[in-house]
Amino acid sequence: MSGRVLILGGRAPVALDHARRFHRLGWHVQVADSIPCRLTGWSSAVAATHALHPARFDARGFARDLNRIVRDQRIDLVLPTCEEALHLARHRAALPASLHVAVDAFDTLAALHSKWDFLRIARQHGMPVPDSARVHTLAQAREWAQGRAVVLKPEFSRFGVHVRLYPQGIPADAAVLPALGAWVVQDYLAGDELCSYAVAHQGRLLAHAIYRPTHRLRRSSSYYFHPVQRPAVRDAVAALVRGTHYSGQLSFDWIEAADGSARALECNPRATSGLHLFPSDVDLPAALLGEGGLREPVSPRARMIAVLMATAGLQDALTRGQPGAWRADWRRADDVIAVPGDRRPPLGSLLDLASYGRLALRQGCTLREAATRDIEWDGEPLQAVQE
Secondary structure (H helix, E strand, O other), X not given: OOOEEEEEOOOOHHHHHHHHHHHHOOXXXXXXXXXXXXXXXXXXXXXXXXXXXXXXXXXXXXXXXXXXXXXXXXXXXXXXXXOHHHHHHHOHHHOOOOOEEOOOOXXXXXXXXXXXXXXXXXHHOXXXXXXXXXXXXHHHHHHHHOOOOEEEEEOOOOOOOOOEEEOOOOOOOOOOOOXXXXXXXXXXXXXXXXEEEEEXXXXXXXXXXXXXXXXXXXXXXXXXXXXXXXXXXXXXXXXXXXXXXXXEEEEEEEEEOOOOOEEEEEEEOOOOHHHHHOOOOOXXXXXXXXXXXXXXXXXXXXXXXXXXXXXXXXXXXXXXXXXXXXXXXXXXXXXXXXXXXXXXHHHHHHHHHHHHHHHHHHHOOOHHHHHHOOOOOOOOOOOOOOO
């Protein structure tokens, strides 16, 4: 099947990846975002780029823009990639009923996005998770921990921001918790980090990939994705998808213990970098539409965001005295931004970065906040926009 797709969140490498896949399979591809997205918009796979009002700050304008684009461009499928998926789900009723929107119901996404509610859902469907509690103060966290090694994180957060690791227990001089709503305290699990990405449709798992985030920005986003196979993780995801009758994209962070067992830490009901592990000829668009069986990547080749690997990754390797390991990892990976026949996205990404820098200065926030604050959702009430 082919048609006309509108990909949201064009600022993200996963949007660029999706655009190339849809284009390769004969789709007419357009992208939309509320901040500059030349990373994807400048791809040869993309026919047009559209500006949106920010979903977080102008829901009515966001819905109005989407309706206009869908109508004028005769769009068949709207595919979110970033956290705008939550806003899209909330305002789904404002879009044509005949439009295929690759996102589940808002209440389902909201529960999975919550680092506390997700744990309840995971246990309900047999997915292993660490023991945890919901708290509002450091004293409550300390009382629950009873001196154990723990992790503390806001119920709603992203990219590891504000996460606190206490492998020796919460110290007496630990800083009070910032006023960021509820927090989740959970047992600190030693082991290796794993990440998984999935596509599901009406309870069927149709695509799944697992990777080890070998290189990352401090404890935040990874830019190097080493594929691994973990059947138990895949089966746990399939069980949750089946039990929730989930449709759309969703991703999980895991800790794998020395004995090979893995526990899920949190869920992101959106696309993440596991998407990059699928070969370009794998029909993920069909998976998003509910067609075919399970797809899993089989290539041992890693993927990377080369510009970050060549800068932050090299600097980190030199600091650690491991340039040889860095060089070996570089040679066994392929870039996800610059690919043969589509060379403009790297330049677009640099111009986007400059735009985010100007936004950060103007808004008095960090670069990361400038790049995501317009689509974030942290549990606050969202009044649905109607037709």
